[in-house]
Amino acid sequence: TKKAIIIGSGIAGIASSIRLALKGFQVELFEANSYPGGKLSEIEIEGYRFDAGPSLFTLPEQVDELFRLAGKNPKDYFEYEKLDVACQYFWEDGTRLKAYSDLNLFAEEVQTKLGEPAQNIREALRKSAFIYDSLAPLFMNRSLHQLDTWTNPQALKSYLRIGKLGIFSTMNEANRQQFSHPKLVQLFNRYATYNGSNPYETPATLNIIPHLEFNIGAFFPKKGMHDITMSLYKLSTELGVNYHFGQKVEKVLVENGEAKGIRVKGKDQFADLLVNNMDMVNAYKTILKEEKQPKLLLKQPKSSSALIFYWGIKRDFPELDLHNIFFSDNYALEFEHIFKKGTIYDDPTIYVNITSTHKSDDAPEGCMNWFTMINVPNNQEQDWDKMIAEAKRNILHKLNRILKTDIESLIEVEEILDPRTIESKTSSAQGALYGNSSNNKFAAFLRHANYSSAIKNLYFCGGSVHPGGGIPLCLLSAKIMSEMI
Template sequence: MKTAGIIGAGIAGIATAVHLARKGYAVHVFEQSPTHGGKMGVAKLGNYRFDLGPSLFTMPQFVFELLDEELADSFKIKRLDSLCHYFYDHRESPFVAKSDTKDFIKEAALYFNENPKKIDAFMSHAKTVYDITAPVFLENSLHKLSTYTSKAGRKGIANLWRINMFNSMNQALENQFESKDLIQLFNRYATYNGSNPYKAPATLNVIPHLEFFYGAYLPEKGMRDIADIIYQQALKLGVIFHFNTPISGAEIDSNQNIKTLVSQDQTRYPIDLCIANVDVKIWYKNILKSPVPKRIAQAENSSSALIFYWGVKQKFPSLDVHNILFSNDYPEEFDAIFNRRTLQKDPTVYINITSKHISSDAPDYGENWFVMINAAHDNGQYTTEYIEQVKKRVIDKINRVLNVNLESIIEVEDVLTPLSIASRTGSDKGSLYGSSSNNRMSAFFRQANFSSEHKNLYFCGGSVHPGGGIPLCLLGAGILNKIIPDANR
């Protein structure tokens, strides 16, 4: 039986394990930490449960596609009626973004004093862009000729002129809308893959389509259940997980195939097929020990984040599962994150509260607050004093907008910084999504899903094509399913 070795039990690594087991490989997953899921961690602090990483779940079909009937039946998710509560300092009440597109358009037109037809046209255009780009940029390898010669690929290429690669997201939005607040709302979607809306191509204005068309969901047991259920599927198919097993080297045979993975304790694992789910820069630097290819080394990292996990002893009826307290100066915020790599003056604060739907996530008198700001990737700036300064700014903002004394109601606390994201999940400089999409050529600069140097080496995960976030990581695993031959061939 041919053996596939996967380095990393992140969501893309586990999903790839499922595909390869079904293709007849004996699959071994090597994971440096004691558990699966990578960035999709979970923690219990006192009586509060927290998902440590992702909080927004779209395109659940990519999870269900991996599961057998029994597991699919047991994976329960809830579609959220409202996507997010948006708070603006200068407005009295928040904007509640309904998940139903028609309701959203109607209510956004009233709240932002915009022409509903323009919002409708924007959403329809996002759908068009998705239909054009998905077969070329998301569902197939960008680096295989067959992607461009297939019927869907040819159609995509013929229509590429429609996807507006030359304006930034913000420019396209300013051309479309009058309301600065609505433009800010749509600009925020750049952060879904760690990018800067003032630089990222307007093609990324496709992202709202994914949320509105496919919906936003919350698994009934929390976000961690996404990693858990795919992990269970992998176990059911006989995949073997080696936890606490950091891989620190790879041996190459005379045919340039990766023939052995070497763990930190010098155990050698012979393999026929190698899949790197670790951050691609880490793969080259720490495991293959070869120079990072220039185009990958030079790509700008995506943003990182600072997250405070706060169990709060109060209930907040004005808040929902997803809440945004917008910055008063959005251009300054992105300039601070991507150019100056420092703390923004007035950070946009995101508050995620799963206990709004999962009552066991917090005691009945409180809520589990996951409070996140987007932050520059690690550049040596994250000292204890810096984190304290961030915390103060975040608390001041929440106190001001929600009219509360937050410090007096925090019962339990933990913090995740770019440094801890890097050390716990092996991501380069703590970036959440590998490289950013700030350059219109970013998609082409990402690592392909296969290696042209080592025939049996493949890549999956947030730092390679098609990019980061749960849906794209699962699409990446799906691309490997298409390009890796069955074990018996």
């Protein structure tokens, strides 16, 4: 049997291991951490459990597909439910909106609360579906770096639709044309943050994202987000994949333009095929530092990062749900701080994810586990300790104002994740959540390919390569990569 080595057990690394094992490879996976999952991991603090990173689950079919491929019933491994309310939105002026998954209910909600014609919502989501149907088969399911992607009939169809795909205006411009109420423009602009981009710069093509949440649905894994990692990890070990934890790969061994293996803890390990799941920028700086560097790709601006407070809250808030957004009063200025100034705005948009609303054992009785997150610039060596202390004060003041309570006195336990620790725990360059940002039209073409054009037998998967960051795209990167082999 042929042997494959995978570097990194992020969600794409695990998915790749499953796909390669099913192709008959003996797979050895080397992971620097002592646990699988990378960003998709969990933490526990004194009776509270938190999903450490991702909290929104879309396109669950991508996960199910892996179980089915292995001839298993997905439900025997991994269960999830569709959310009735995708997200709750709060503003300082007292406005509250529920984004119901039932489109009619949502349209009614915005008509009643904001006076926005229901027709505008339906039309926006129809356009979003159109972009998805036009681009997903081309950009998400195939390599951009192979000729037949550009010459197949689906591609030709997309060329004809190009004027309608939002390439020539920004997301904010398109949303201002679409909606009459500024709060809805803000709500739909927020989707740019789903891949760490700036709605005032990113092309309106990213209006593809609401389609996932509204038309297909937002989901919650019954055992929490971390179960995506654990159920796929279980499947992969059943398929014979060998995990080597606490093994940081030091070097990719290349001979005569061909990848031969890796060096880890000073020892050489050989294989017929290598798949790298580590962030590409850091990979070229470390394990590939002696190889030719793709300079243009490496200097692309990175996506935003996050500051997270994991708070154990010793009280119940019945008005809060799984996903809650407390909007900034000046969204444009908030993004200027994140992407232009490299600082944190003092009225940030706050996201509070509370899994104990759906999984009661995630917090002690009568308590809640608040994953409290704001978008922040990626790490450019700012004075983070000072910025975090200020941000915490601003977050608490804002939550106190809107929820009319003193939140600080309810915090029983606290841990913090910031751009520096995101980088040190997952090797993500500058702590960016989604690899390169999509703030310009060409971003999709400036992600690294799923294979090396310079080194034979070396392949890539994960959030920093094509098709991009976020769980569904990472899973697709594993699919595109394995289909090339």
